[in-house]
Amino acid sequence: MEIKKAAVAGTLESSDxxxxxxxxxxxxxxxxxxxxxxxxxxxIRKVIGETLKRLDVTSAKxxxxxxxxxxxxxxxxxxxxxxxxxxxxxxxxxxxxxV
Amino acid sequence: xxxxxxxxxxxxxxKATGKEPFQGNNYKNGVPFxxxxxxxxxVMDNEHSKLVKxxxxxLVKCHAHSGMTVSFHHHFREGDxxxxxVMKEIQKMGLKNITLAATSLGKxxxxxxxxxxxxxxxxxxxxxxxxxxxxAISEGKLKGLAIMxxxxxxxxxxxxxxxxxxxxxxxxxxSDDYGNLRGIGGKTNCGVLSYSHVDGDCAEYVVxxxxxxxxxxxxxxxxxxxxxDYVCVVDAIGIPEKIATGAAKPTTDQRKxxxxxxxxxxxxxxxxxxxxxxxxxxxxxxxIASTISLTRIMKERGIKMGxxxxxxxxxxxDLLDMGMVRxxxxxxxxxxxTVSNVINPAHHRITAGAYANPFNKGAFVNRLDYVILAxxxxxxxxxxxxxxxxxxxxxxxxxxxPDTAQGAKCTIVICPLLQGRIPAICSEVTTVTTPGESxxxxxxxxxxxxxxxxxxLLEALQKADCVPLKxxxxxxxxxxxxxxxxxxxxxxxxxxGIIEARDGTIMDVVRQVKDPDPE
Numbered sequence: 001m002e003i004k005k006a007a008v009a010g011t012l013e014s015s016d017x018x019x020x021x022x023x024x025x026x027x028x029x030x031x032x033x034x035x036x037x038x039x040x041x042x043x044i045r046k047v048i049g050e051t052l053k054r055l056d057v058t059s060a061k062x063x064x065x066x067x068x069x070x071x072x073x074x075x076x077x078x079x080x081x082x083x084x085x086x087x088x089x090x091x092x093x094x095x096x097x098x099v
Numbered sequence: 100x101x102x103x104x105x106x107x108x109x110x111x112x113x114k115a116t117g118k119e120p121f122q123g124n125n126y127k128n129g130v131p132f133x134x135x136x137x138x139x140x141x142v143m144d145n146e147h148s149k150l151v152k153x154x155x156x157x158l159v160k161c162h163a164h165s166g167m168t169v170s171f172h173h174h175f176r177e178g179d180x181x182x183x184x185v186m187k188e189i190q191k192m193g194l195k196n197i198t199l200a201a202t203s204l205g206k207x208x209x210x211x212x213x214x215x216x217x218x219x220x221x222x223x224x225x226x227x228x229x230x231x232x233x234x235a236i237s238e239g240k241l242k243g244l245a246i247m248x249x250x251x252x253x254x255x256x257x258x259x260x261x262x263x264x265x266x267x268x269x270x271x272x273x274s275d276d277y278g279n280l281r282g283i284g285g286k287t288n289c290g291v292l293s294y295s296h297v298d299g300d301c302a303e304y305v306v307x308x309x310x311x312x313x314x315x316x317x318x319x320x321x322x323x324x325x326x327x328d329y330v331c332v333v334d335a336i337g338i339p340e341k342i343a344t345g346a347a348k349p350t351t352d353q354r355k356x357x358x359x360x361x362x363x364x365x366x367x368x369x370x371x372x373x374x375x376x377x378x379x380x381x382x383x384x385x386x387i388a389s390t391i392s393l394t395r396i397m398k399e400r401g402i403k404m405g406x407x408x409x410x411x412x413x414x415x416x417d418l419l420d421m422g423m424v425r426x427x428x429x430x431x432x433x434x435x436x437t438v439s440n441v442i443n444p445a446h447h448r449i450t451a452g453a454y455a456n457p458f459n460k461g462a463f464v465n466r467l468d469y470v471i472l473a474x475x476x477x478x479x480x481x482x483x484x485x486x487x488x489x490x491x492x493x494x495x496x497x498x499x500x501p502d503t504a505q506g507a508k509c510t511i512v513i514c515p516l517l518q519g520r521i522p523a524i525c526s527e528v529t530t531v532t533t534p535g536e537s538x539x540x541x542x543x544x545x546x547x548x549x550x551x552x553x554x555x556l557l558e559a560l561q562k563a564d565c566v567p568l569k570x571x572x573x574x575x576x577x578x579x580x581x582x583x584x585x586x587x588x589x590x591x592x593x594x595x596g597i598i599e600a601r602d603g604t605i606m607d608v609v610r611q612v613k614d615p616d617p618e
Contacts, residue, residue, distance in 0.1 A: 014519055015519055015520070035519070035520075036489075036490070036519070036520050036521060036585075038490045038491065038586070038588045038589070039489060039490070039520075039521065039585035039586055039588060040520060040582075040583065040585060040586070041586075042586060043583050043586075067519070068519035068520035068521070069520070070520060070581065070582060071583065
């Protein structure tokens with residue numbers, strides 16, 4: 001999927017995260033700030049990477065500010081930001097790449 | 100060398116501190132020691148005045164010098180102005196290498212960080228450290244070691260002479276010109292001066308600082324003129340609204356209410372719940388809710404409490420007013436209702452030593468039936484951590500946690516399974532402050548675990564069928580299934596602090612934090 005414009009999903013509330021995606025330059029760059037980076041930094045990077053891969057995003061600038069969100073929340077926020085950035089609003093692939 | 104809670108205590112630290120590794124709760128039971136006393140400068144001249152015009156004059160008269168140890172109490176909590184007032188004068192005088200031996204340090208003391216950076220303060224001894232100082236220590240800015248010890252452990256360290264206080268500064272809500280100090284009255288009322296008694300007994304010089312000078316004699320004195328060298332009057336010793344808050348509103352958080360209900364069920368279904376039982380609890384929402392629901396059952400069954408002790412709150416004072424507890428023993432007033440309740444003749448002030456010192460001939464904590472505590476983390480060995488955050492940064496205080504946990508017959512720790520993404524029930528706590536040997540029951544929102552060493556309590560709760568019982572490993576597994584298993588926090592090599600056990604042995608060490616590896 002192509003990131004056409006900047007889009008945001010999520011909040012800065014506790015146990016949530018705010019995900020911003022912007023058009024990239026041929027690769028994925030991730031800027032991660034997390035309240036639990038010492039304990040869960042690797043896991044959060046892994047979830048973000050897997051989600052982008054599943055959505056077939058290969059070029060994006062991703063910024064995540066995490067306030068201790070669970071993996072399911074991080075995944076949902078990344079998916080939402082990507083679809084918003086691609087202007088997809090209808091016919092979301094529930095049960096498909098959105099697992 | 101590994102200590103009794105399985106923590107590696109490096110040789111270099113044992114050597115540098117002259118301490119032993121922790122060997123179990125009763126290692127020093129009955130081992131005699133000689134009590135140490137200060138040098139006293141007698142006052143016989145009836146023309147002698149103890150009044151000094153400012154902190155500077157007090158410091159000069161007390162022969163303040165580089166390398167000395169100064170002490171303070173934390174009864175003014177987040178409203179304390181004394182520590183920074185005195186330390187700024189010490190910094191201005193150019194004194195270095197000061198050991199700051201406070202009963203506790205917190206947000207009110209963020210201004211000390213530059214004094215740590217410039218070498219004015221090079222060692223800290225306290226129950227714990229919150230706020231910016233905790234972070235500064237964890238980042239390795241303090242040149243020497245930070246020693247975290249419990250309230251009882253601090254009294255022990257002064258009476259054994261391990262900590263030699265050169266000058267004790269006692270902030271007093273009221274004082275007369277001869278140094279009779281009271282914790283109640285004045286502009287900056289904190290109710291009690293419990294933590295400072297030992298400083299009055301053991302420091303070489305004792306300076307009272309007050310913002311309310313009253314006519315002689317200020318009586319009955321909580322700390323006597325017989326122990327005070329100088330009296331200094333200043334504009335303000337504290338910010339009253341930050342000392343004690345209004346009573347906490349009963350919580351409406353369903354999770355906390357559920358834990359409170361579990362806790363109450365645990366108390367009323369264990370064998371110590373009978374007329375005359377003794378009890379201590381904390382200030383958290385669940386603890387307060389539990390005291391309230393416990394009161395209801397006490398009334399139903401006609402059971403009264405013998406004594407309530409510790410840092411006190413309004414629900415405990417309500418018990419006294421209702422005639423549901425025979426006496427309250429107060430070491431710290433957490434809210435304004437408690438401060439004003441001190442006038443009740445059955446509400447007694449006690450010293451931190453009488454409360455919790457492991458090295459006297461028996462402290463009140465030894466006579467506790469129940470204590471209800473909180474914890475940042477509890478591990479599958481029932482070890483608790485109340486000082487170091489799960490990210491490795493010093494952020495809390497031992498307080499009376501290890502003292503009461505060892506003393507009480509039934510120690511209950513209330514702890515939500517998860518704090519945000521952080522699992523509070525885990526495989527290994529970041530730092531051990533209270534050994535699992537002291538902890539009997541852990542209450543979480545996902546169930547209650549009983550320490551396998553306490554068959555008696557487990558049987559009683561199984562028979563009562565009153566709470567969902569789990570093993571501590573099951574609770575940890577539930578936590579990890581929700582949030583994932585945390586990676587161990589990466590630390591640097593340098594040891595920045597030690598967690599001292601009640602008896603002065605080393606429970607654990609705290610290492611400098613390292614920035615997580617960027618990927």
